[in-house]
Amino acid sequence: MLAIALSVALFSPIVLIFALRASGKTTLSWSARVPFWFFGLVCFLLIATQLGTAEAWLAIGLRPITLSTLLFAAGTTICLIVAAGLLSVFQRLLKLPLGDRENFAEIATTSLSFRIFIVLTAGVMEELLYRGVGIGVGAEVFGNSISAAALSTTAFVLAHFRWRKAHLLQVAMAGTVLSLTFLMTGDLWSCIFAHLLVDGIGFLLMPVLVARRKAFRRKPESL
Secondary structure, X not given: OHHHHHHHHHXXXXXXXXXXXXXXXXXXXXXXXXXXXXXXXXXXXXXHHHHOHHHHHHHOOOOOOOHHHHHHHHHHHHHHHHXXXXXXXXXXXXXXXXXXXXXXXXXXXXXXXXXXXXXXXXXXXXXXXXXXXXXXXXXXXXXXXXXXXXXXXXXXXXXXXXXXXHHHHHHHHHHHHHHHHHHHHOOHHHHHHHHHHHHHHHHHXXXXXXXXXXXXXXXXXXX
16 A cells, blocks of 8 residues: 555656646646645555554654744755755856746736645645655655655656756755755654745745836836
């Protein structure tokens, strides 16, 4: 059951994203996000069937939230932001393309409710699938947490294939930092909170700030 749960967690999102792209359908839709919650539920039920419910929670790292959880979440968030900045500097120095502004712009035009759902799906379900199951359960299947983390991070990057190649470097960096946090703490909540904060800034806060800045720049023209 654990091996099946691991396979569902790592490969189902990849199959979904590639199938949508191959059929020419957008991945920025409710139908592309809701299945992640289904994958997470299936994984948990498979793990609970073999280990029992209480042990299943522990296996994926869902332990009681403590001060340590919040401190590691804050530290991971800072590391993600700093690492993203450094990677951008590195890309500029090498004259490599930066990020995926078109995809971000497209996301910014979607409804607030959908953007909130994007953030929740990424922060909760991606962490459950790639860190909780991918590393927590993967370590049991492979007998090696490092191998599990490497495979999980690779699958995490492939599941973000909807982004341009330049942005996948940022995805790989984020996946590595979040995996290191889980390897150090075994606490999935720390990863969830950090992921929610970073994506919340990118998909909820930044579009508002950009819109206000554009509105402010247009004001003199209307006088």
